[in-house]
Amino acid sequence: MSEADAAPAGRKAPLILAAGVAVLALIALGLWLAWRPAPDQLQGIVDARELRVASKVTARLAQIHVEEGQQVTAGQLLATLDSPEVAAKEAQVNAVVDAAEAQASKAEAGARATEIAAAEAQWKRAAAAADLARVTFERVNRLAEEGVVPGQKRDEARTNMIAASEAARAARAQYDTALEGARREDKRAAEAQANQARGVAAEVAIAAAETKVFAPASGEVGRRLAQPGELVGAGFPIMYVTEAATPWVTLIVREDQLGGMAMGREYSGTIPALKGAQARFRVTFMVPAGDYATWRATRQSSGFDIKGFEVRLAPVKPVKGLRPGMSVLFDWPQ
Structure with missing residues (x-):
């Protein structure tokens, strides 16, 4: 081989070696991509509080x-x-309140001026009759001592004097009662009845307000x-x-996928209904205990049962168009 032919062959050798290395690198990359563990994809459902x-x-x-x-x-x-029943009860209880308040006001105000004047007149008349009966007894008593009148007349005069005196005392008590008004206990009882009626009226008013x-x-x-x-x-x-303005995403996460999850941690999710829009979501709730209704057996003969845990994630920022019922997909690392 001549020197002219050997020169091109020497230049082609590095190119062939580089191409071989590139092919081996591509094969190695393909094998790594094929055998590397693919992240789990979890599907969550958008939810919101419904009142x-x-x-x-x-x-x-x-x-x-x-x-x-x-x-x-x-x-x-x-x-x-x-x-209509609430309206009728409202009218009825209003009348009861008016009557109870009137009784309480009457007890607080006491007797009227005319009643006090009448009681005073009765007392003065009884007092005058008692004075007359006393004077009459004294006169009859002297005559009886002188033997002018029999002793029976003196006894009758004494009885009339005592009766008139007691009548005067009773009339004075009536007059004093009219001046003092109702007893303190009567006033308290009347006010308590008025408060009870007001309480029933308040209850009916609340029922009436509930019609709106x-x-x-x-x-x-x-x-x-x-x-x-x-x-x-x-x-x-x-x-x-x-409350569609404050949605969250509910996930059921297997217990073998909970590693590293914590309150406040953020994850990226894809929303298929919004043309694959991406959004960030933050963990706001993790159920304290696994749900027995979401477990699955890892093996039929051995191993352990994997249970599911409810996790809620709220959007970090408001997502336009996100509505309850939409799906959100999360690539969950293994």
Whole structure:
């Protein structure tokens, strides 16, 4: 071989060696990618708090003020109920309160001026009669001592004097009672009855307020379970309100996948319904104990049973379009 032919062959050898090394590297990379442990993919479901909107009284649904799917704010009027029974009870208890308060005011105010004047007149008349009976007895007593009148007349005069004196004392007691008014115990009893009536009125007022149903929180109106004109029982849900603005993702994680998981740790998730959008989620809840309803056996004859743990992850930032029921996929490291 000539020197001219040997030179090209010497230059081709390194190129062939480099190509061989590259092929071996590609083969090694392919084998590593093929045999490396692939991360588990967990599928979670977006969830949100769902509130049942109900009333504490049994009544007929008169009107619904919102539509399904409408956004509402906390305290917004959702529905109005009609309860003639509550209205009748309210009128009845108001009358009871008026009567009880009148009795309490009467006991506190005491006797009227005319009643006090009449009692005073009765006492003065009885006192005058007692004075007359005393003078009469003294006169008859002297005559009896002189033997002018029999002793029986003196006894009758003494009896009349005693009776008139007692009548005067009784009239004075009536007059003093009118001046003092009702006893302290009577006043307390009358005020207690008035307070009891006010308590019943407050209870009826609360029942009347329950005929208007307000949104317990801000959210989105879900399904309506009753229609206007229907009779709804106490505690029966009229509609649902979902707090769609604060969703979370619920995962069931096997116990052999919990390694490294902790409250506050963040993971990246893919949302297929949003064209594969990526979002970051933070662990906000981990169930304290595994659920027996989510276990599976690792082997039929030996090994241990793997249980599932509920984990909730909340979006680190609000995700536009994320709604309850959507799926979120997580590549979970082994």
